[in-house]
Structures are given as C-alpha cells and as structure tokens.
Amino acid sequence: MEELYSETYLNAKPSFKRMTARICLITLCILLLVILSCTLGFIGLSTSILIDVLIIYFLPSTKIAYEYIFVDGQIDFDMIIKGEKRKTKKRIDLEKAELITREGSPALYNYKNSPLFDYSSGNENDENYIIVVRNENGTQRIKFTPDEKMLSNIKTKAKMKFQA
DSSP states (O other): OOOOEEEEEEEEOOOHHHHHHHHHHHHHHHHHHHHHHHHHHHHHHHHHHHHHHHHHHTOOOSOEEEEEEEETTEEEEEEEETTTEEEEEEEEEGGGEEEEEETTOGGGGGGTTSOEEEESOOOTTSOOEEEEEEETTEEEEEEEOOOHHHHHHHHHHOGGGEEO
16 A cells, blocks of 8 residues: 655744744843943943843744644654744654544534644634644644645544544
8 A cells, every 4th residue: 555645834823922922032132221221331231232132042933834744644743943943843643643623623622621732824714623642641632734635644544533
C-alpha cells in the first residue's frame, strides 16, 4: 500500500498572548528610556538604550506560520517564526486519537475541560478541526486548519475516529 503523505503550510495571526507580550515589552522600552534618562542623565540614557536593544532583540515576532506534516498516520505540528526558525510543537499518532472533528462539534462537549493547543491559522473564516488525543499527560485537544488533501489522508487513516 502507498504511504500517505501531505504537507500544509499556512500563515497565522499572532495570538493574543504574543501580541500582549510584544506591546508590554515595547511599553517597557519607552518607560525605561524616559525614566532613566530623566533621573540619571547621560548614564541613564545610555543604560536604557542598552537594555532597550536587548529587549527589542528578544521581542516576540508577529510573523508566525504553521506547517503540518502528515506521514502515514503521524502528524507533526511545526511553528515557523519569521520564515526561518522552526520549532516542532507537537507530534501525534492518529492511533492515539480518540476523536477528530470540526471545531464547534457537539461531539467535543465531553472534552471541553481538556487543554487546547492552538496551531490554527487564527482566521475566523477558516474551517478548523480538533483532534482529541490521550497520552501520558491525559486528554488534550489540538486545533488546526488542514487543507483538503490532509483531511482526506486523515479520513483514510482514521475512519472510525473521524466525525464530520
């Protein structure tokens, strides 16, 4: 039998948490600049500029993308930051999945208190799916935005767990 494979790459809206952290750090930069330069003069100004450069270097990026790689029943969820840095966020095996369904499905009611890992596009118009997985940490929900080919491969590999 032929191995099932598909990739989905999508740009995502930055999360509320990421945007809040970014705004707070930028506000901190401005406050440091004003307070230290007013109280300590030139030494405060130069110190605040050094600290601000460090803070700006570590600012959370707003250019986020997700890539899902499906290989014969296993899905890798990778986060790509600024188009260059990749982090594997989660890897699941569909054999361990309990349920795969559209977001908002009544079948998810029993899992509403399980932690949600959001690897979706963040766009309200996109159709998102939830995979419920049980592992050593308990039950988890994974939200993602698959394309048609990946959805077809998931249906082929996990027919009994998929609910439309």
